[in-house]
Amino acid sequence: MxxxxxxxxxxxxxxxxxxxxxxxxxxxxxxxxxxxxxxxxxxxxxxxxxxxxxxxxxxxxxxxxxxxxxxxxxxxxxxxxxxxxxxxxxxxxIARTFQNIALFDGMSVLDNIMTGRLNHMKSNFLEQAIWWGKAEREEVANRAKAEEVIDFLEIQSIRKTPVGRLPYGLKKRVELARALVAExxxxxxxxxxxxxxxxxxxxxxxxxxxxxxxxxxxxxxxxxxxxxxxxxxxxxxxxxxxxxxxxxxxxxxxxxxxxxxxxxxxxxx
Amino acid sequence: MFYREAGDFKTSYAADSQTFPIAFDRWRYYFVIAAGFGLLPFIINDYWSNAILLPFLIYAIAAIGLNILVGYCGQVSLGTGGFMAVGAYTSYKLMTAFPWLDMVSITILSGVMTAIVGVAFGLPSLRIKGFYLAVATLAAQFFLIWLFNRVPWFFNYSASGQISAPERSLFGQAVTGPAADPSAKYLFCLVFAFALAWLARNLTRGSVGRQWMAIRDMDIAAEIIGVNPLRAKLSAFAVSSFYVGIAGALFFTVYLGAAEPGTAFGIQKSFLVLFMVIIGGLGSIFGSFAGAAFMVLLPVLLTNVLTGAFGWDSALARHFEFVIVGGLIMFFLIVEPHGLARLWALAKEKLRLWPFPH
Missing domain, CATH: 3.40.50.300 (P-loop containing nucleotide triphosphate hydrolases)
Incomplete structure (x- = not known):
């Protein structure tokens, strides 16, 4: 440019x-x-x-x-x-965070962050239903990326906690992680x-x-x-x-x- | 004492995200599967099959289907009975029109047909939510039952307006019709219940399931992250209806044998399955089984206790059952609004630390 x-x-x-x-x-x-x-x-x-x-x-x-x-x-x-x-x-x-946190309260921190990887996941419906080969490989590869961001933002200890239970400051951090993981x-x-x-x-x-x-x-x-x-x-x-x-x-x-x-x-x- | 995570180290992400991360759970699961497939078929009799196991398995399939829609994707539906009827009538039409078709294909095709109908009735969900969507699906319920009652083509112009399942066999064993052996019927339903539960678990643990849950928890944020709401909602309707359709087909062909739409697939059925989902636990495959077991077993248990142990008049016992079941539902919802699955999870969490909670 x-x-x-x-x-x-x-x-x-x-x-x-x-x-x-x-x-x-x-x-x-x-x-x-x-x-x-x-x-x-x-x-x-x-x-x-x-x-x-x-x-x-x-x-x-x-x-x-x-x-x-x-x-x-x-x-x-x-x-x-x-x-x-x-x-x-x-x-x-283009990824974003919201002024009043918009996380998925019913899901764990890890699932929230993995949702941010959606656009990098290509396996189709049937492959996921069978959970063999591509779907599982893709899940593991994206999990590795999610863990990188979790490390980066220092939220390892809460990765399996449901988001609804977290205090405000951590929620903001999880939201940043969810946006960031989309690269x-x-x-x-x-x-x-x-x-x-x-x-x-x-x-x-x-x-x-x-x-x-x-x-x-x-x-x-x-x-x-x-x-x-x-x-x-x-x-x-x-x-x-x-x-x-x-x-x-x-x-x-x-x-x-x-x-x-x-x-x-x-x-x- | 055996219920421990300590020392059970996971060294890969695949191992960490498995369905039963604790060894004890895993072994219990294998045990239940082994008993279900290897032991029960040999000891089952007509009473156990018809009163308990068949309705349990079939309702569990329907509850998983509804749970995918309501519990995972957050779209309320009151049309379950109608969609079960679609499955039942599709299987009836297929059985009578193509006598050579095997039962597995018929049942799966019934699910596919119901999925198509479900997507059509799911279209309003793109515009409306919550109670309003519930009313829209209620329209599906009444419309479908009306259709099956009024259009003679669906019941092959039979004088009574009923449909009845002809005898069909699989691997030489009759699975439908009056001559079918209880263990054959049971195994046929068990295979479907097991396979469908396994598929549902796979779908809900991966990115499809996360899209559904994202739509459920906050649809606007989900869309901004990259979830296509149209695809997510309609796929939930399709999968859910597929399950419900299969349940409807099995309910008619294997369990009832003969059905009349208003009584077999009426609005009460929609509510019954919805209760199973709510009592079992929204957004949980295990909860669907637990809810189905609760709603199927409790009346049986109460009948046996009231008439057997207390010697009550059977009519009185039957009416009193309604009171007790209704009271228990309310009790459960007040004590644990997240259902039996949450109670189970809490118990497991406690057990994990027992006997040294600090």
């Missing part, structure tokens, strides 16, 4: 992998997103920030194909994305640190940085904790009332007058 840059900490950031062009999303008369464009480059950590109701989660839902924007185009890996269902988009290599091209994280205490936040930051560093996964994240965002991300998009008011490296955004106004308020005199 285009150019390559090397960041201060030695990671390589490639060309544009995903591009949102003039996205507008309306719910009836409410305009959730208004004519927003930005791009995501390969290997970077891209943050989307903004006050409550700015349209950040809607933007993530557009990226993961859950909402279909009325106007605008999504370009993914050099191709314009045609309208498709969310599960088809997942197969293209996505782009990982979308919707407030991965919401509701966590400082230690849990630090753990989660470490995992996000490690994922990006070790697997080279491109990450788009929404976060409210400014310290986290400024530390983690390579570039930041700032939204307010469905519009983009800032875009650039953290220092640029921090100095942007519109952003300061949006966060601190403006005196009307």
């Amino acid at each position: 285009l150019d390559q840059t090397v960041t201060a900490d030695g990671r390589t950031i490639g060309g544009v992998v995903m591009e949102m062009r003039n996205i507008t999303l309306r719910f009836g008369g409410v305009i959730a997103i208004k004519d927003i464009s930005f791009d995501v480059r390969e290997g970077e950590i891209r943050a989307i920030i903004g006050p409550n109701g700015a349209g950040k989660s809607s933007m993530l839902n557009v990226m993961s194909g859950f909402y279909h924007p009325q106007e605008g185009e999504v370009w993914f890996r050099g191709e314009k994305r045609r309208p498709m269902r969310p599960y088809q988009i997942a197969r293209q290599g 996505p091209k782009i990982l979308l994280l919707d407030e991965p640190m919401a509701g966590m205490n400082v230690e849990e936040k630090e753990d989660m930051c470490r995992f996000i940085l490690d994922v990006n560093d070790e697997f080279g996964t491109t990450i788009v994240l929404i976060e409210h904790d400014m310290g986290v965002v400024m530390d983690l991300s390579d570039r930041v998009v700032v939204m307010d009332y469905g519009k983009k008011i800032g875009d650039g490296v953290p220092d640029e955004v921090r100095a942007n007058q519109e952003v300061i106004d949006a966060y601190l308020g403006v005196s009307h005199d």
